[in-house]
Amino acid sequence: MALPPPLRTSITPAELELIACEQLVEIIPLVAMERTAFISGAYGPLRPPAKCKVPIWMATNLKLKKKCHIVPPEWLNVDFLQDRLTRETTQPEFSELPFRFAEVAKVLLDVASDDVTNPDKVRSLLQDIREARQSKSREGVSKLDHSELSLPNLCAMEINEIRPFFVRSMGVLTQLVRQPDQGQVDEMQ
């Protein structure tokens, strides 16, 4: 294969971000536009005072042209994230968060930080949550098994980060563990 080794095992964060940008987000448009057909579907019509759901890529595009305000999703605020951070640090399992929260949060904070209330606090909370979850997934390494690993509520970005070496080390373990059926056959003989 012509791909460099790191790209063979997983996709890049930028690609994940692209996928996440297909998700719908609410905007308050500042311009009027008729319902328009795109490859991924038809969105609109935009009637300025009314809210409208469009994909994130379209929302960011309009936002950068100052043609809309983005309504942040209900989980992107200080209270919700603070609650999740408390759960994350007090309970052993991963707390429930939207599957692509890392990507969506980053894009929205990059482009529309003026639409998010208290963006700096949200940023630092997201950072704390990320670190808390990272240390948990590191614990998961020690529980690694050759056949399965269950880490519920892990998110797209986190899965992608640990995928290359988890997959590889499970492959190694598979080879190190002696097949039990082989042993049984030997015993029967």
Add this chain to the structure above:
Amino acid sequence: MEDDYYSVESILAENQKIQCAFKIDIADMGHLDGGNERDIKAQSKIQVPMWMAYILIYSDYAEFTIPPPFSARVRNALNAEARSVRLSSLVGQGGLWYGFGIMIMRLLSDVPAHELSDVLTKTFRSRLPEVIDQAHHFASIHGAAASASGSGGGTITSDEATMAFREGLDGTERELFVLAQDSARRTKRWYETSERTRRS
């Protein structure tokens, strides 16, 4: 590591030598030992590479002894603290300790093979978290070590321990180290770069 016909690594792992005791005389093969003898005598012990040992053992021309990297002494050390054993010095720099172990395991009969599999699995699992941890924090460990040596003689013992562990990684662990390091670096870069400039 993989038992794959096209895997260069598995070919390299087969280059490890194991000691075989021949059961029969073999004429005109004395050069294998590098000595001056013309023939191989029965009972003589000769180091042969793995790829040759297979056929000798399966044809019942020779018996083999468990090679030193998997001796009782090493096993005891691994049992005591797997992370303080230098696997790379057991099989040579960049050697494949696990790959070699798998080959030996396949040659052994049931019970010892099972024991060896346990040793390999336990060692791998107890060393893996440290490998991943160091890969993730490689930059900071390195930075700390550099500043410690820069400040003049203030060497930290834990730094030396991590350094020693890293040098003791076997080929397979090195590969995992690089994988973990790369993915951590890529994700970190994504988190830290702002896309705003690219978008506008």
